[in-house]
Amino acid sequence: MNSKLMKGHLGLRLLFVLGIAFLSACSSEGQQAENNGAKAAAAPSTAHISDSSKTRSDSTKAVAAKPGKDSTATADSAAREPEFVVKDEAASKPGAILPHKRIVAYYGNPLSKRMGILGEIAPEKMLNRLDGEVKAWQAADPSTPVQPALHLIFVTAQGSPGKGGMYRLRMSDHVADTVIAWAARRNAIVFLDIQIGRSTVEAELPRLEQWLKLPQVHLGIDPEFAMKNGAIPGRKIGTLDASEINYATQFLNDIAVKYNLPPKILVVHRFTQRMVTNYKNIKLRPNVQFVMHMDGWGDRVLKKSTYNTYIKREPVQYTGFKIFYYNDTKKKGSKLYTPKEVLALSPKPMYIQYQ
Secondary structure, three states: OOHHHHHHHHHHHHHHHHHHHHHHHHHHHHHHHHOOEOOOOOOOOOOOOOOHHHOOOOHHHHOOOOOOOOOOOOHHHHHOOOOOOOOOHHHHOOOOOOOOOEEEEEEEOOOOOOOOHHHHOOHHHHHHHHHHHHHHHHHHOOOOOEEEEEEEEEEEEOOOOOOOOOOEEEOOHHHHHHHHHHHHOOOOEEEEEEOOEOOOHHHHHHHHHHHHOOOOEEEEEOHHHEOOOOOOEOOEOOOEEHHHHHHHHHHHHHHHHHOOOOOEEEEEEEOEOOOEEOHHHOOOOOOEEEEEEEOOOOOHHHHHHHHHHHHHOOOOOEEEEEEOOOHHHOOOOOOOOOHHHHHOOOOOOOEEEEO
8 A cells, every 4th residue: 555545545544533422422312313213324424434323312212113022023923925026127138137136235434334234344354244135045045146245335324524514434445345355255245335414315326436447346335324304313313205215217228238237236225204205206117127225124023014014005116124243142142044044034035235
């Protein structure tokens, strides 16, 4: 690493450190005030990436319909329900991943050990652990091949305005290049995830074209940190409208056409009603596959309730399900969802993310 690059990384890490105390404090208060849905997923992550998810209240409980016991779906209960029929013009195109493969992703940021498994442990150890999850999912559903993935939080929400006043921090090119190189070791795909703060989807996407033009790189958007009306990340849960999401799907569709690529995938996080508005107006594109991703943490009863309330009841195309290695087991006696249990949900998630 040259001196200029090293200096840039040291400065970035310093920014990360400075924000930890602030975000940890404000996110706990903000989540209690919001009190409108499932648990928050990641910290408003920055390179100063604090794990504010550990301090947030268990707002998933506000969603659950007073469950008395572990009502985790079973194969029998799922069999009694009609399967949601996915309409996907892109699925028949060469190189399309969904629904031909199930994606199993590790999430986080390599500059933080507190934002997710992707950065929590050494790269090779992390990849070896991902190998184990891939094998477990393949064993649970032998009929569907598993596609490994790394999901990088690339634009991270901030608890302070920063130089541009946008309450977000853009990672360096080196961070994206590093994660893409890690992924190549396992023939894994990559998602670049954006937490826009007070910026906009339209302002953040153009820079990402240099990576999105690669066939193995896809996009994630986290509405939790898309702030409106002067709100600060970590104090309130953000929101995105269908019109903003439609800009992203069109952007991806245009890239796929411009560079003659296989279909792109867009993952949108969700765990409350207001995080995504006017979902019926989300436009499906011929070269884009859409995943609405259940991003709440809690015990299995609460996670199932969140999935049914915000993903199953408002379907768009494909569905995703997140598993938190730590937060999902915070409640005494709680256990992680197993692949078999997740597959008993209806519709069956085609994108699985571990944090």
